[in-house]
Amino acid sequence: xxxxxxxxxxxxxxxxxxxxxxxxxxxxxxxxxxxxxxxxxxxxxxxxxxxxxxxxxxxxxxxxxxxxxxxxxxxxxxxxxxxxxxxxxxxxxxxxxxxxxxxxxxxxxxxxxxxxxxxxxxxxxxxxxxxxxxxxxxxxxxxxxxxxxxxxxxxxxxxxxxxxxxxxxxxxxxxxxxxxxxxxxxxxxxxxxxxxxxxxxxxxxxxxxxxxxxxxxxxxxxxxxxxxxxxxxxxxxxxxxxxxxxx
Amino acid sequence: xxxxxxxxxxxxxxxxxxxxxxxxxxxxxxxxxxxxxxxxxxxxxxxxxxxxxxxxxxxxxxxxxxxxxxxxxxxxxxxxxxxxxxxxxxxxxxxxxxxxxxxxxxxxxxxxxxxxxxxxxxxxxxxxxxxxxxxxxxxxxxxxxxxxxxxxxxxxxxxxxxxxxxxxxxxxxxxxxxxxxxxxxxxxxxxxxxxxxxxxxxxxxxxxxxxxxxxxxxxxxxxxxxxxxxxxxxxxxxxxxxxxxxxxxxxxxxxxxxxxxxxxxxxxxxxxxxxxxxxxxxxxxxxxxxxxxxxxxxxxxxxxxxxxxxxxxxxxxxxxxxxxxxxxxxxxxxxxxxxxxxxxxxxxxxxxxxxxxxxxxxxxxxxxxxxxxxxxxxxxxxxxxxxxxxxxxxxxxxxxxxxxxxxxxxxxxxxxxxxxxxxxxxxxxxxxxxxxxxxxxxxxxxxxxxxxxxxxxxxxxxxxxxxxxxxxxxxxxxxxxxxxxxxxxxxxxxxxxxxxxxxxxxxxxxxxxxxxxxxxxxxxxxxxxxxxxxxxxxxxxxxxxxxxxxxxxxxxxxxxxxxxxxxxxxxxxxxxxxxxxxxxxxxxxx
Numbered sequence: 071x072x073x074x075x076x077x078x079x080x081x082x083x084x085x086x087x088x089x090x091x092x093x094x095x096x097x098x099x100x101x102x103x104x105x106x107x108x109x110x111x112x113x114x115x116x117x118x119x120x121x122x123x124x125x126x127x128x129x130x131x132x133x134x135x136x137x138x139x140x141x142x143x144x145x146x147x148x149x150x151x152x153x154x155x156x157x158x159x160x161x162x163x164x165x166x167x168x169x170x171x172x173x174x175x176x177x178x179x180x181x182x183x184x185x186x187x188x189x190x191x192x193x194x195x196x197x198x199x200x201x202x203x204x205x206x207x208x209x210x211x212x213x214x215x216x217x218x219x220x221x222x223x224x225x226x227x228x229x230x231x232x233x234x235x236x237x238x239x240x241x242x243x244x245x246x247x248x249x250x251x252x253x254x255x256x257x258x259x260x261x262x263x264x265x266x267x268x269x270x271x272x273x274x275x276x277x278x279x280x281x282x283x284x285x286x287x288x289x290x291x292x293x294x295x296x297x298x299x300x301x302x303x304x305x306x307x308x309x310x311x312x313x314x315x316x317x
Numbered sequence: 318x319x320x321x322x323x324x325x326x327x328x329x330x331x332x333x334x335x336x337x338x339x340x341x342x343x344x345x346x347x348x349x350x351x352x353x354x355x356x357x358x359x360x361x362x363x364x365x366x367x368x369x370x371x372x373x374x375x376x377x378x379x380x381x382x383x384x385x386x387x388x389x390x391x392x393x394x395x396x397x398x399x400x401x402x403x404x405x406x407x408x409x410x411x412x413x414x415x416x417x418x419x420x421x422x423x424x425x426x427x428x429x430x431x432x433x434x435x436x437x438x439x440x441x442x443x444x445x446x447x448x449x450x451x452x453x454x455x456x457x458x459x460x461x462x463x464x465x466x467x468x469x470x471x472x473x474x475x476x477x478x479x480x481x482x483x484x485x486x487x488x489x490x491x492x493x494x495x496x497x498x499x500x501x502x503x504x505x506x507x508x509x510x511x512x513x514x515x516x517x518x519x520x521x522x523x524x525x526x527x528x529x530x531x532x533x534x535x536x537x538x539x540x541x542x543x544x545x546x547x548x549x550x551x552x553x554x555x556x557x558x559x560x561x562x563x564x565x566x567x568x569x570x571x572x573x574x575x576x577x578x579x580x581x582x583x584x585x586x587x588x589x590x591x592x593x594x595x596x597x598x599x600x601x602x603x604x605x606x607x608x609x610x611x612x613x614x615x616x617x618x619x620x621x622x623x624x625x626x627x628x629x630x631x632x633x634x635x636x637x638x639x640x641x642x643x644x645x646x647x648x649x650x651x652x653x654x655x656x657x658x659x660x661x662x663x664x665x666x667x668x669x670x671x672x673x674x675x676x677x678x679x680x681x682x683x684x685x686x687x688x689x690x691x692x693x694x695x696x697x698x699x700x701x702x703x704x705x706x707x708x709x710x711x712x713x714x715x716x717x718x719x720x721x722x723x724x725x726x727x728x729x730x731x732x733x734x735x736x737x738x739x740x741x742x743x744x745x746x747x748x749x750x751x752x753x754x755x756x757x758x759x760x761x762x763x764x765x766x767x768x769x770x771x772x773x774x775x776x777x778x779x780x781x782x783x784x785x786x787x788x789x790x791x792x793x794x795x796x797x798x799x800x801x802x803x804x805x806x807x808x809x810x811x812x813x814x815x816x817x818x819x820x821x822x823x824x825x826x827x828x829x830x831x832x833x834x835x836x837x838x839x840x841x842x843x844x845x846x847x848x849x850x851x852x853x854x855x856x857x858x859x860x861x862x863x864x865x866x867x868x869x870x871x872x873x874x875x876x877x878x879x880x881x882x883x884x885x886x887x888x889x890x891x892x893x894x895x896x897x898x899x900x901x902x903x904x905x906x907x
Contacts, residue, residue, distance in 0.1 A: 122612035123676035147657035253782030264570025292787035
């Protein structure tokens with residue numbers, strides 16, 4: 071039976087152990103309650119001439135299970151906080167991370183790398199056209215060395231902190247919410263028109279993985295798929311150069 | 318007409334005022350019952366089409382395809398698929414579950430269970446049903462209108478729902494969606510005001526709040542949720558309409574608007590609405606479990622306070638739908654803690670249901686089987702919600718089939734089995750005839766098995782990362798191995814759908830041929846069983862208003878020989894003057 075896809079991200083193992091922790095807690099609760107249900111149904115089925123127990127409650131029993139369940143659920147919440155904060159609330163330093171911007175639009179993804187100056191050129195949604203799908207401002211100095219990747223293709227180096235600036239293109243009115251999802255990275259983040267949302271990951275294993283759109287975005291939602299290639303630093307550099315030369 | 322009938326019954330009403338534009342709560346309840354059952358079958362058929370696409374994407378649908386999509390067009394299009402998903406969710410939630418629980422059961426049961434002749438405002442009650450008709454018509458119109466049905470999901474996230482060009486169906490279809498929800502919301506609010514007033518003011522003598530059956534408690538608290546939450550949805554719908562028609566930008570970034578605002582407003586309504594969709598079923602299940610275990614409900618007051626706790630906390634957990642929306646992660650943390658805490662009252666209720674069965678004398682009627690199914694399936698539904706509450710885990714399962722599985726275990730495994738239990742239990746009171754028990758069990762067993770075969774595999778799809786609302790999962794290489802599971806689920810869905818025909822046959826057959834029901838066929842305690850089956854129309858219900866002497870769950874009381882002790886029966890030990898001291902057994906209830 072297929073199960074959780076293999077994890078390739080540094081924080082993925084924390085996510086997986088929390089998943090298995092929740093699985094263990096809920097499985098124990100499930101087995102105990104359902105077993106009690108079946109035992110009671112079998113043991114106390116109707117028999118002629120017998121009367122049920124006349125019991126309205128049991129204070130100590132009720133206090134015990136209230137406190138027990140309360141401790142279980144509150145504990146299960148608190149134990150999540152560290153991992154959550156590590157993934158969504160704190161970021162690796164920008165100057166030592168690999169940066170790229172990922173723009174989602176109906177129904178494709180496009181990456182842009184900042185080049186040697188580590189700064190992205192300005193974009194202006196009024197400039198968006200079929201020849202300039204990102205709306206790049208051509209005379210912006212910071213944008214001179216930017217490298218725009220091919221559609222639905224993202225490359226990142228292995229074992230490096232990656233900072234993604236996630237955007238949903240806001241061409242006048244006409245863009246909707248998408249969601250960046252790579253199951254093997256254990257990472258999902260909506261791309262919202264009007265916002266640039268920062269996410270980070272560090273992929274530990276080279277290979278090619280599928281990027282999916284996880285938020286309903288229109289009739290082509292199901293085919294809004296891109297490929298993420300995780301590769302060695304020199305391969306990544308070579309790919310960037312080749313892409314730059316092709317522009 | 319019987320000689321004891323109340324004075325109001327003197328002249329016979331014309332047919333149209335008796336059965337169509339009736340002000341009698343029982344007639345209105347039955348109208349809600351049949352209308353929502355029709356929408357249940359429409360929503361179910363849409364689900365069959367969704368499942369067909371998941372198993373055999375883009376393949377011709379024999380016979381039905383031509384019927385649905387016209388000759389030659391019997392292959393589904395991507396925009397039709399998301400239209401199906403949107404309409405299935407919208408119809409099941411807004412046109413079946415909510416009006417079935419609050420509308421059908423609320424109307425029929427509240428006055429009978431509290432010992433009143435009718436609702437506090439009978440004409441308002443008539444309005445709360447008939448104001449839904451524009452919605453009933455418009456939502457069906459949305460299926461066939463030019464441009465197609467609304468396709469932004471039942472959650473209709475902006476800007477997808479906001480931009481008429483964003484998706485086919487976000488033109489006319491979306492407009493009809495908004496309008497029909499406005500009417501549904503108006504009807505809910507009118508009904509809720511009526512329920513609250515009725516329960517607070519029209520209880521029979523002796524019916525203290527803490528002698529009310531759990532069904533009434535649940536409906537009272539549900540009505541308060543409706544009253545507090547629905548206006549927020551209504552405002553959001555009006556803002557969306559303004560965006561779409563007069564050019565405001567509440568949810569569009571270009572004019573300074575915020576798309577996430579829609580999600581906040583929508584879930585501020587729709588999370589409490591999740592409890593609107595389950596609390597009444599919890600109440601009904603509590604009553605049915607106690608009646609057929611022949612045993613007092615365990616921890617009655619804890620049950621009442623749990624429902625209050627769920628309702629209160631229900632207003633501060635909406636953000637758990639938005640953990641990956643771009644909302645501040647600090648907010649995510651606080652919404653996670655609140656969400657985990659709301660699992661506590663649900664756990665308490667589950668323990669109390671189990672303890673109600675403990676040392677009972679359990680009668681396995683069809684109503685009881687469905688109530689037991691409610692408990693066991695709600696356990697799975699509730700526990701699977703914990704995964705979504707845990708923020709790091711939610712980041713993986715959010716928008717996958719794991720969530721679809723979770724919500725179906727709550728709303729089908731919980732609410733729908735609760736509705737089945739309620740129908741099998743109160744049908745004799747509604748129509749004066751018994752449902753067939755053999756057909757009932759023949760309906761229950763395949764429904765229960767097929768339900769689990771359809772929805773449990775969804776958890777496996779979800780742990781594989783398979784997203785919801787995608788017309789063709791097999792575009793992704795990683796989801797190709799899931800085809801077999803999907804086909805198994807689809808076959809099971811057909812069995813599940815077919816099993817419902819037995820239910821329909823049972824209802825139709827029993828309405829005409831079922832054995833006549835006695836006033837109290839289940840030997841239950843609550844006041845509705847004091848009234849005749851079915852109770853006289855025109856605000857009659859009771860020959861004389863009963864007086865209540867005790868709580869609703871005095872089963873197997875040592876005070877009486879029988880194992881039930883109706884709420885209205887005068888105490889078994891009258892105030893005889895006895896010279897020797899008598900040890901009075903501890904009275905139960907409050």
